[in-house]
Amino acid sequence: MATTAINLTPRDFKGKSNPDWCAGCGDFGVLNAIQRSVAELGFRPHEIMTVSGIGCSSNLPGYINTYGMHTLHGRSLPMATGVKMANHELNVIVVGGDGDGYGIGGNHFTHTARRNTDLTYVVMNNQIYGLTTGQISPTSSIGMTTKSTPFGNVEQPINPVTSAIMNGATFVARAYSGDVRHLSGIIQQAIQHKGFSIIDVFSPCVTFNLNNTHDFFKERIKKLEDEGHSTSDWKTACEKAMLFGDTIYTGVFYEGDRPSLEDVEPVLKTGGPLSFRELGLGQDEAKKIITGMM
Amino acid sequence: MGLGTYDFALAIGGEAGQGIATPGDILARIIVRRGLHLATYNSYQSIVRGGHIFLTMRISDAEIENHGDSLNLLMCLNQDTMDRHQRLMGPGTRIVYNSDSINPGTEDMGADLCGLPVGELTQSRNRLVQNTVGLAAVTYLMGIDFSVLEESLTLRFQRRGQEMVDENVNVARAGYEYAREHFTQFEQTPPSGGKPLAVWSGNEALAMGGAAAGVKFYAAYPMSPATGVLHWMAANARNLGIMVRQVEDEIGVANMVVGAAQAGTRSLCATSGGGFALMTEAIGAAAMMEIPVVFINVMRAGPSTGVPTKTEQGDLWQCLGASQGDFERIIVAPLNCLDAFNISAEVFNLTDKYQCPAIIISDLYISEGRFSVDPDKIDMHPTIDRGELITEPSDTDGYLRYQLTDSGISPRALAGLEGYVHLAATDEHDEDSTLLSDEFTNPHKRRAMVEKRARKFDNILQDIAAPALVGPADADVTLIGWGSTDGIISEAVDVLNAAGISTNHLQVKWMVPFHGDEILDIVSKAKWTIIVENNYSGQFARYMRSENGFSANGHIRKYDGEPFMPHHIVDGVKAQVNGETEKYIPYQEITV
Secondary structure, three states: OOOOOOOOOHHHHEOOOOOOOOOOOOHHHHHHHHHHHHHHOOOOHHHEEEEEOOOOHHHHHHHEOOEEEEOOOOOHHHHHHHHHHHOOOOEEEEEEEHHHHHHHOHHHHHHHHHHOOOOEEEEEEOOOEOOOOOEOOOOOOOOOOOOOOOOOOOOOOOOHHHHHHHHOOOEEEEEEOOOHHHHHHHHHHHHHOOOOEEEEEEOOOOOOOOOOOHHHHHHHEEEHHHHOOOOOOHHHHHHHHHOOOOOEEEEEEEEOOOOOHHHHOHHHOOOOOHHHOOOOOOHHHHHHHHHHOO | OOOOOOEEEEEEEEEEOOOOHHHHHHHHHHHHHOOOEEEEEEEOOOOOOEEEEEEEEEEEOOOOOOOOOOOOEEEEOOHHHHHHHHHHOOOOOEEEEEOOOOOOOOOOOOOEEEEEOHHHHHOOOOOOHHHHHHHHHHHHHHOOOHHHHHHHHHHHHHHHOHHHHHHHHHHHHHHHHHHHHHOOOOOOOOOOOOOOOEEEEHHHHHHHHHHHOOEEEEEEOOOOOOHHHHHHHHHHHHHHOOEEEEOOOHHHHHHHHHHHHHHOOEEEEEEOHHHHHHHHHHHHHHHHHOOOEEEEEEEOEOOOOOEOOOOOOOOHHHHHOOOOOOOOOEEEOOOOHHHHHHHHHHHHHHHHHHOOEEEEEEEHHHHHOEEEEOHHHOOOOOOOOOOOEEOOOOOOOOOOOOOOOOOOOOOEEOOOOOOOOOEEEOOOEOOOOOEHHHHOOOHHHHHHHHHHHHHOOOOHHHHOOOOOEEOOOOOOEEEEEEHHHHHHHHHHHHHHHHOOOOEEEEEEOEEEOOOHHHHHHHHOOOOOEEEEEOOOOOHHHHHHHHHHOOOOOEEEEOOOOOOOOHHHHHHHHHHHHOOOOOEEOOOOOOOO
16 A cells, blocks of 8 residues: 655656557546556555556556556456465556456456455456457447457357456446546545455447447446445345446445455465565474475 | 395285275385385376276385386285286285185286285274285285384374274284284395485475475466375465465466566466466466466376376477467476476576576376485575576666666566566567557567577576486497486386396486587487387477487387386387387286
């Protein structure tokens, strides 16, 4: 958590490269919201690691001034878990797209939620594969026509919010990248939450998804907090998360207080981050091992 | 490796669930406490109950690194064992069995039949007491005092209460006395060796080696025959400050260890060929991001699920080609348990120095085999050298993670340090981590980065020992092997020299980097070269040819799932010396 009184601005978290996203891409809003969140929480760049997989949105670590890993398609969560286990004092933010996180990385999504590792996972969900020029994703709606579904998608989309709740995530939210202020507020809560936080962010692809556009979301989005939703009520949260018609809810659906992986991992109880500990065995430990073999 | 004055092998056979491991373990401890050497090989099936398990234990006063050629004693826990193996037991050998439930078969080759009326001796309905009675008879036949067995049984069972100790000691005494009255002891009794030895498996050695080398993060998905590494790590993790994670799949395992290594811990994982196949993309990621991390592949017979509980040296090319792209990796195949232990620290130092992935190739034979070891030879405090690792913060700017240097090595910072914020990317990148695709793919920068990573390996051969020829320099036959067959080939060489066929031996363990010139220098002076390997297609033979253009005169290959025994190699050499064949495939006599 924040350790310094120096006040940085979102500008201080601007990376070396400029985003190569299409003009109007929803991902700009997510990048802005993350930069704003970490600045407002008082972090300094070296206190954060941003980890991504592969895809348009996974280019984000190159555009933000923090430690970063731009890894393999679908593997951001295990990579980030490794980072967090090795240095649990780092604040680890994981970013990526819906194909990366819910498709090829779906197994890791399930198990990271179950472990409740203290990661903040921001999924830029555009319901399409953009970098490969427009095919269905695990969140594409039934009937959607794309290059891989010229006669319309026939497969049921995954629901990231209910999946995350069922699998044990302890902070589950949905947001819209066109509302940076709202998104930034949720990201800040997510970073401060101890445990696995996931924010499924509608982040429209203006080039390849002409169904789920900015206008589509603006007409439908209602905020849970405006309706007095209780974030401890997982059943109502799931009911509200299932709506994807005239009303689509954003906000924090569920928050639980199950201990995070780092809290229940005995090796991390004392001694600081593993990566800064002295290597090698003590004399007594070594002797005990040898004796056990005799 | 010399042949000892005492060389004795026994086997215990039964089905999974009959508790073969317990008498095997008790006997192993008796042997090593006496200062004698042992080598065990457990032949088993991928089954939790039933099937057939056959544990071979060879004992000698000389160092041994294989389970030998023949059996002196067979202990049958079921009829199936008698039926399968009685034919292996000739005059002078003994077969110990429960005569209440097991009958000698028709393939009597002259062994002394030592039937034990277990029911009458024990008055117990506990099925497992037959193992203790049998063990006691074996102990008598071998000429080991009852007091030694009593002490071992007490140590073994005291955690489960005095009643358990008493029951086992009483039935053991009955078995021992019955054997004394009815059976003939072996003429030779085991001598007292020197100081007490320790016993370990290759998997335990690999895990311990990792711990001694400073591994702080270990991840795995269970897979035979590599699971022993996970079990050792899990049992010792808390005391040693090592984090152990069992992960959802090997893809997760590999990516987790790469992430932990990027943050700065020494990180390790182990699997077998199928799991390794899933890990490969992450190996390329480690190479591209220049992250030091070690993967262990404990080979079993493939392809695919293959024969899960059998050994093979079939994954060399999988390791050479693991992951897409053209990149540098270290690959080493340890020769025995002690080598497997020592290699960890050496490999971790190399991966830290050269900031690259490394693969340790073991196999079922040494990883699940149990071998004695002189505890004084286990250096639990090896040199740890982390290379150009930045561990302190800085207030200067301008850190370039992938700085172009003469050596190709760029100083690497622990994640979280102030002053060294950087990105590690699997996309091709510039010195400052900028993705090349972010600024229109630049061929000159791409070339510079490929050459930078490759340059790291220009002088790496200086850091490792070249293989050396063992035996007479002007021998008529030169046997060439790689990895775990070292202890088997060495003994075959001794047997061949004793039989008048002058033979020497070259065992290679570093696959990458490969001492192509040094090896060529040795083998091109040899009169007749034979490559010995545990696979069908001659993976090492093809690899050596690709690296230094050398083709051997002959081959000995085995791919039936069982390991070589020394006489397989002796017979193969004789057949080739006699001009019968240039490719010898030994026949496996013991079938399980």
